[in-house]
Amino acid sequence: MAQxxxxxxxxxxxxxxxxxxxxxxxxxLIVLDGVNKYFGPLHVLDDVSLSVGKGEVVVVxxxxxxxxxxxxxxxxxxxxxxxxxxxxxxxPLPAEGKALAxxxxxxxxxxxxxxxxxxxxxxxxxxxxxxxxxxxxxxAARERGLALLDRVGIANQAEKYPAQLSGGQxxxxxxxxxxxxxxxxxxxxxxxxxxxxxxxxxxxxxxTSLARDGMTMVVVTxxxxxxxxxxxxxxxxxxxxxxEDAPPTEFFANPRSERARDFLSxxxxx
Amino acid sequence: MHVFADPxxxxxYLSGFLWILKLTGASAVIALVLGxxxxxxxxxxxxxxxxxxxxxxxIFRNTPLTLIIxxxxxxxxxxxxxxxxxxxxxxxxWLGVVGLSVYTAAFVCESVRSGINTVPAGQAEAARAIGLxxxxxxxxxxxxxxxxxxxxxLGSVLIALCKNATIVGTIGLIEASSVMKQLINDNGxxxxxxFLVFAGTFAAILVPTGYFFGWLANRLAVKR
Ligand SMILES: Nc1ncnc2c1ncn2[C@@H]1O[C@H](COP(=O)(O)OP(=O)(O)OP(=O)(O)O)[C@@H](O)[C@H]1O
Ligand SMILES: [Mg+2]
Numbered sequence: 342m343a344q345x346x347x348x349x350x351x352x353x354x355x356x357x358x359x360x361x362x363x364x365x366x367x368x369x370l371i372v373l374d375g376v377n378k379y380f381g382p383l384h385v386l387d388d389v390s391l392s393v394g395k396g397e398v399v400v401v402x403x404x405x406x407x408x409x410x411x412x413x414x415x416x417x418x419x420x421x422x423x424x425x426x427x428x429x430x431x432x433p434l435p436a437e438g439k440a441l442a443x444x445x446x447x448x449x450x451x452x453x454x455x456x457x458x459x460x461x462x463x464x465x466x467x468x469x470x471x472x473x474x475x476x477x478x479x480x481a482a483r484e485r486g487l488a489l490l491d492r493v494g495i496a497n498q499a500e501k502y503p504a505q506l507s508g509g510q511x512x513x514x515x516x517x518x519x520x521x522x523x524x525x526x527x528x529x530x531x532x533x534x535x536x537x538x539x540x541x542x543x544x545x546x547x548x549t550s551l552a553r554d555g556m557t558m559v560v561v562t563x564x565x566x567x568x569x570x571x572x573x574x575x576x577x578x579x580x581x582x583x584x585e586d587a588p589p590t591e592f593f594a595n596p597r598s599e600r601a602r603d604f605l606s607x608x609x610x611x
Numbered sequence: 612m613h614v615f616a617d618p619x620x621x622x623x624y625l626s627g628f629l630w631i632l633k634l635t636g637a638s639a640v641i642a643l644v645l646g647x648x649x650x651x652x653x654x655x656x657x658x659x660x661x662x663x664x665x666x667x668x669x670i671f672r673n674t675p676l677t678l679i680i681x682x683x684x685x686x687x688x689x690x691x692x693x694x695x696x697x698x699x700x701x702x703x704x705w706l707g708v709v710g711l712s713v714y715t716a717a718f719v720c721e722s723v724r725s726g727i728n729t730v731p732a733g734q735a736e737a738a739r740a741i742g743l744x745x746x747x748x749x750x751x752x753x754x755x756x757x758x759x760x761x762x763x764x765l766g767s768v769l770i771a772l773c774k775n776a777t778i779v780g781t782i783g784l785i786e787a788s789s790v791m792k793q794l795i796n797d798n799g800x801x802x803x804x805x806f807l808v809f810a811g812t813f814a815a816i817l818v819p820t821g822y823f824f825g826w827l828a829n830r831l832a833v834k835r
Contacts, residue, residue, distance in 0.1 A: 419736060437656050439744065446742025456737035460756050470741035473751065515737075522741055 370395045370526055370557050371416055376425035378411060378581075385411045386422070387581040393526070398558045400568040400589070403578035404604055409561040412578065413530045416559065417448040430525060446474045449519030449527040453534050455511040457503035463490065463514045464499040467521045475522065482521070489517040493547050509540030516547055526557040533564060563608060569593065577601045614801050615808065620794060627790035628812060634704065634776035634786065638711035639769055645712060646719020651749055653724055664720065671717040676710070676778050683710040684782040700784060707779030711772060718768045726761030727753055758831040766824025770817050787812070 371393040378386035385408045393399050401409045414420040415427060418434050418441055427434045429448065435441045457466050467486035471477040477485075490496045493513040495506070503511055512532055519527060529548065533541040545567050552558055552571040562568065568575050568589050575592040577585040579600045585592060596602045615621050652664035671679065683706040687693040695705035730753050738748040754761075780789035791809045795802050 417740060419740065442739075442742045442744050444742075445740055448740075450737075450740040452733060452737065454733050456731075456733035458734060458737065458752055469751070470743070473747055474742040518737075518741065 368395060369393065370397075370430055371559070372426075372428040373412075373415075374426045374428075376415065376422050376427060378408075378415060378420065378422045385581050386415065389425070389581075389583050391576065391583060391586070393557060393559060395557055396555045397573045398552045398556075398560065398571055399574045399576055400572040401559065401561045401576045401578060402563065402568065402604070403584075407578040408581040409578055410530050413450075413528045413559060413561055416526075416528055417445045417450055419450075442474070446470065446522050447525050449516075449522060449524035451512070451515050451519055451527065451529045451532045453531040455503070455508070455515045455535070457511055457515055457518070459503055462500050462502055463495065463506070466503070466514060467518045470518065470522045486517070486521055489520050490514070492520075493517045494543070507540060508536045509543045512536065512540075512544045513547055516544075516551075520551075526559070527551065529558065529560040529562065531561050531563070533562065565593070565608070577604070579604075614794060614798050614805060623785070623790045623793070624787075624808075627785060627787035628816075630704070630779075630784055630786040631773065631776045632816075634707055634711060634779055634784075635769070635773040637708045638715055638772055638776070641708065641712040642715035642719050642768075642772070643765075645716035647723055647754075649716060649720035650723035650727065651746070653720065654727055654749070655745060667713075668717045668720055671714050672721070674714075676714050676775055677781060679714050680707060680710040680778050680782055683707070703779065703782050703784040706782060707776070707784060711775060711779070714775070715768060715772045718771070719765065722764035722768055723754075723757070723761050725764065726757035726759075729760040730756045759828050762824055762828040762831055766821060766828075769824070770820055773817060773820075774813065 369392040371391075373389055373391045376386050376389045377384070387408075389408075389412065391399075391412075401412065403409050411420055415422050416429070418427075429444060432444075435444060457463070458469065461469065464483065464486050467489060468479065468482040471482040471485070472479055475482075487496060487499060490499055493516055495510050495513050495517075498506055498510055498514070503514070506514065516527075516532075532548065533544050536544065541564065545564060548558070548560070548567065549571045560567070560572070572589050575585070575587060575589045576583060577592070577596070577598070577600070579598075584598050585596060585601050587597075592601070593605070596605060615624060649664045649667055652660040653668075655661060684703070687709070688702070688706055693706075694702060695709075696702040727749075734752055734756065735748050738752040739745075743751065777786060777788035780786050780792075785793075787809060791805060794805050798805065
């Protein structure tokens with residue numbers, strides 16, 4: 342095969358200086374071991390093993406249908422798995438019930454389609470979890486909620502309903518809602534894919550600042566710029582298998598598998 | 612109208628409709644609570660509860676109401692000795708309420724469930740993802756948004772319940788349709804007017820009910 346990167350000058354031009362490649366951290370927070378998941382006959386996760394350390398940012402990429410969303414959703418058990426184990430902060434994922442609800446409150450999730458509660462204001466969206474799950478006092482939750490909305494740059498939208506906000510603002514509100522639970526880790530499933538191009542940047546900026554602040558993050562995205570600048574590792578999935586797992590510079594400069602090379606060349610031609 | 616000029620007949624007419632209203636009111640409350648609970652069962656993650664909800668709906672929705680009311684009287688009361696009141700009329704009334712409630716709950720359940728299905732799945736997922744329990748998710752996030760889609764079919768269920776209440780006449784409660792039958796028997800010369808008065812009274816109760824639910828559905832519209 343041709344030297345990877347040679348026919349992809351744009352990538353080389355974009356190669357960042359001073360990324361966080363080798364800043365890998367302490368104990369593992371999320372550990373998947375031999376995870377298998379089927380949808381009927383479809384083997385969506387095929388013997389997936391993965392460990393994400395505290396403070397680590399892992400970007401998951403791969404072709405459509407490769408199982409990226411499913412992988413993300415198994416981590417807070419929105420999808421149950423068929424075999425293997427998933428451990429979060431040293432504890433295996435509990436089955437349905439109170440313990441699972443508690444675990445989910447410790448793992449923030451951001452969806453492609455935002456999924457803000459349509460009948461609640463932005464501030465109510467952000468305070469609902471702290472008040473109903475964490476039993477915080479409404480006044481305290483409100484104060485912290487406003488601070489979070491300020492942090493993601495939409496404090497002035499607090500009293501509006503989701504439908505009144507732009508996509509970028511809604512997604513930032515959804516990030517604030519997840520952060521309000523003071524999660525130990527955050528999962529992002531294509532957080533910018535439903536956005537108009539001019540709004541992608543504002544959401545990525547929030548995510549980048551989270552990564553800098555040491556949040557543990559698993560991010561499914563096709564934003565290669567984010568992967569290069571903010572990720573410690575890039576994971577490439579195909580057909581439910583975890584095909585590659587490497588630091589971004591290494592992955593983009595020198596993808597080992599044919600599938601990854603093929604995938605990279607495709608997303609680069611657009 | 613000479614028939615209703617007779618105070619005895621007028622009393623019978625009024626008490627017949629009073630029974631209908633009481634049957635409807637009591638059964639509506641019980642069926643609503645039961646139906647929402649069954650709908651929650653049917654969308655719950657627990658297979659046993661889902662099975663229970665589905666079985667209830669399939670059994671009671673597909674059995675003629677007359678059979679259910681007969682079973683309440685001849686099965687629960689005559690054979691199994693279930694007595695709900697020492698007063699004969701009240702006993703029949705409550706047996707009727709039991710039958711109407713279990714039957715109507717099946718329809719309430721399906722109305723609520725179809726309303727729940729109009730709420731995008733992402734709403735419940737986001738709720739679960741922040742750690743709300745199943746029942747919190749339903750109560751705080753899903754049901755409030757299902758409101759509009761549920762209210763209109765619930766109105767139809769309530770209207771059907773009110774008309775179905777006449778079936779309790781078959782187990783001896785002198786409700787409106789039994790009174791009508793008696794008046795027709797006694798006044799063969801005024802069959803059509805008697806019929807029109809009873810039908811008109813039902814319409815006078817139910818047409819505004821229908822409009823009220825339509826208005827309520829519009830008020831509950833959720834903007835998204
Ligand atoms: N609830 C489901 N029932 C049945 N099949 C499903 C379900 N969810 C996903 N799948 C299938 O599982 C496979 C993996 O889906 P997944 O959503 O994880 O892929 P993905 O990598 O996120 O793709 P995309 O880039 O399109 O989002 C796909 O073939 C999809 O059709
Ligand atoms: Mg996906």
